[in-house]
Amino acid sequence: MNYQLNFSAVWRDFPSLLAGLGLGLELALISIAIGCVIGLTTAFALLSRYPALRILASVYVTVVRNTPILVLILLIYFALPGLGIRLDKLASFIVTLSFYAGAYLTEVFRAGLLSIHKGQREAGLAIGLGEWQVRAYILVPVMLRNVLPALSNNFISLFKDTSLAAAIAVPELTYYARKINVESYRVIETWLVTTALYVAACYLIAMLLRYLEQRLAIRR
């Protein structure tokens, strides 16, 4: 074993690695925002009194949760144009990741909504709020703060899933890592730095989100 570590090729492209990391974060942020909207809608659909809505929502959640995200990414990017829906790679990745996040967040929100005591809803109705007002002003705000820890776990795992965007050549961190890898053959250095960047980013995000959770938590 006489492998000489030489980081110069990686340092030269370090700015693009960082830019890739930034893009990954951006993709994860946009996707979780859209995913929250999808998840909230589907969670209410799952708990609705109409069987058709419940079935539709649970089919969506079960199918998406049990299908590999790489298959979904490739399906939406390569197969949808055949149906006349042509998205560029960034848009198609965001659509996929939001769709994927929506399924996971549905479960989170459903559990959150179920954990709210029935009395809260009844109290809302008693003071004259409508069914939708109860949802918007009572159930959702309380539920959101209760599920914050699950939400931040989901965000971190979504951020890690953005590495798959490299499969359709979205220039995020993994894409640049593979590029440097094949251009310079500094294999070990490339993957060490990439891994370190991901670990550090995940760690920082986790710390930031824990802090936010504590700030926003409902005092008991």
Place this chain on the structure above:
Amino acid sequence: MYEQPTWLHELWIARETLWSGFLTSVQCSALAIVCGTVIGLFAGLALTYGNVMTRLPFRLYVDLIRGTPVFVLVLAVFYMAPALGWQISAFQAGALGLTLFCGSHVAEIVRGSLQAIPRGQLEAGKAIGLTFRQSLAYVLLPQALRQILPTWVNSSTEIVKASTLLSVIGVAELLLSTQQVIARTFMTLEFYLFAGFLFFVINYAIELLGRHIEKRVALP
């Protein structure tokens, strides 16, 4: 007159490619789940009951792997192993990456459920004269394993989904076989949907099996 072959016809022609891909997917997932669970069980025990010096390397392993996207992990193992002088095939590299990933997740699950068992249980075991190993085998693990089961089933389906990433390093598992068939037939939508459906079937079967076992081992 040339007639466009139907999808079913193409599927019949591609049956052997897809079947061998399906088997490879199942094989590497099963291998990763089994080995990863064994590693995870030991790592989880070490994290819960080890002293600081034993905990440190396992904590490092778990945090490093959990902070890295599994895609980066698979790529890193695939590229770094030969550079470090270890000649392994793409299948082995991929399976190793998935195993490490599975191990770190199972370790956290095991640690969580062992720590959730009240201390009194271990003390009661000591009080009636059981050695640590005996109380582990007869008191703690039977309780912990029941708790672990649902989460463990979830991470098993995660592994099956992550096995699609091996297509990127050239392991002819189900997704890569599907892509090969698509390259020949240009039936993108049909074959990607079919691959997604097959993965769904595998994962749904795992989920049903998990639910069945859960019912069997549930305490009355």
